[in-house]
Amino acid sequence: MDLTFDHSFVKVNGIKMHVAEKSPSVVGNGAFDGVISRPVILFLHGFPELWYTWRHQMLALSSLGYRTIAPDLRGYGDTDAPESVDAYTSLHIVGDLIGLIDAVVGDREKVFVVGHDWGAIIAWHLCLLRPDRVKALVNMSVVFDPWNPKRKPISTFKSFYGDDYYICRFQEYGEIEAEFAKVGTERVLLELLTYRNPGPILLPKGKRYEDPVSLPSWLTDYDVKYYVSKYEKNGFTGPVNYYRNMDRTWELMGSLSNAQVKVPVKFIIGDQDLTYHMPGTKKYIENGRFKSHVPLLDEVVVIEGVGHFLHEERPDEISKHIHDYFLTF
């Protein structure tokens, strides 16, 4: 498989961001060179991933004429990971992406956005704060959770799922990093990337990781090696810091109380995804509340038998969903 992606570094929002790109090669005959501008899709990965998670979509969609752009988000991979733990609020990440969008299409144009997991959360916030920069959004796995003055995130998770809930275990600076170091980077990544339990992720202290983990069909040794190489180099602190800023982001986002997401959206989720089974989510989607917060929610797709990493499990299906939707704009 031809995996030649173009890699570059862009200065955005005070950090240096690593960006992977796959774009249609310009086969010009002079008359049309540079005249036809190709639509841009910005891909936002989640935890614990990298730009690399989008490789299938980038190949498929670039061959259909899109410029596909996938950064390593702040704290991940080859992008800067600022030292300060409080430099990972949604405002920081969205600020990075505005800088990136400016660099790619100039400061007045819009891009298509595709998000998954943490990338989906960031995509919701990007659309909330800067609908003027997003033409349309395909978001996956995580529904829009409107700001609620009564629900501070970490205490809410704690009361729902207890202290062993992975998000609660991620809060103490350095703690989970030390535990992950003992377990080993490869084992940690395998556990998380192959998680197929529809229930919440619980990580009790002293949990043993001894059962053999077999790779699913959609994850190769090469893929795992790539992730491991990047996570071994940088550690987990950057990515885990996002969870450490959920309360801080909540404190800063009060201005967006009752604000609607005013961007056209297609939402896709697997029915084996643990997020689909979080209390209230199915009802939220089905009873119209999701649509009341996202009035331009055009379509919700629930894919049977598919787990959390749906774009890796069913790459062609997801690429088709993306292309079919963006074609309408």
Next chain:
Amino acid sequence: MEHRKVRGNGIDIHVAIQGPSNGPIVLLLHGFPELWYSWRHQIPGLAAHGYRAVAPDLRGYGDSDAPPEISSYTCFHIVSDLVAIISALTSSEEEKVFVVGHDWGALIAWYLCLFRPDKVKALVNLGVPFSFGPTDPSAKPLDDLRAFYGNDFYMCRFQEHGEIEAEIGEVGIERVLKRILTYRDPGPLIMPKDKSFWGCKDESISLPSWLSEEDVAYYVTKFEEKGFSGGVNFYRNFNRNNELLGPWVGKRIEVPTKFVIGELDMVNYMPGVKEYIHGPKFKEDVPLLEEPVVVMEGVAHFLNQEMPQEILQFILDFISKF
């Protein structure tokens, strides 16, 4: 006039309200070191014209709550209080309000228009142009001011927690407020550490015609009760605000806006301000800016108190168009 407490973002905000309960809301935002009271001349006039004037004490001031942590005074905290107030006082989420801002209130008003243009019908901003909006997220605005004006520039003197509070305690709140409210030098507010800025304790500060001893006494009472930390904490978040404003770099103000500044306002003399106000950039950033902007000759910083009827008229004339 009614005085009420409204729930802000996790705190209680004191608001003064006057005017018909179904009148279009005009939200009046004071600056430093002021209070809702700075709008005392505009509130009855707005009410008489059928508007519902709403003037809060911003968080940290007067009869509103003042959380102790400096980190609770970012522009995001203050704007979120205002969004909560607007929600509490309007009959639907779609209803927009008029906003009038002065000094810090004007800067906060720009941010409110950036974050929630869906809430603001039109804006009259006094004294602080949009040149103070988000630009370079890796810049540290406070550090730039320090480099330009030196450590004795008032904003730099406000940085160290407790320092200016102690100085104000020594000089006396009444003297401090009189000195600031009567300041008319068309140049930067430099406060050397020898306290010479406040003048000699034996020399009384004479009040202009537009500021009575009763007015001063009201401010003194409230600042004696609350202290200055709340208001000063706004300044202590300059760098942090800029770090967090990355998402809005390049976003234009989409709200119809009128801008007025006093010719002698020290803000008018800050680097780049005159060029910005009179050049093309202001209109580029605020496409619905009414031109020309108004520069009031011979008028200093506290223009809504110095020229109350004129400011009321500017507001009425502008908002009546919407």
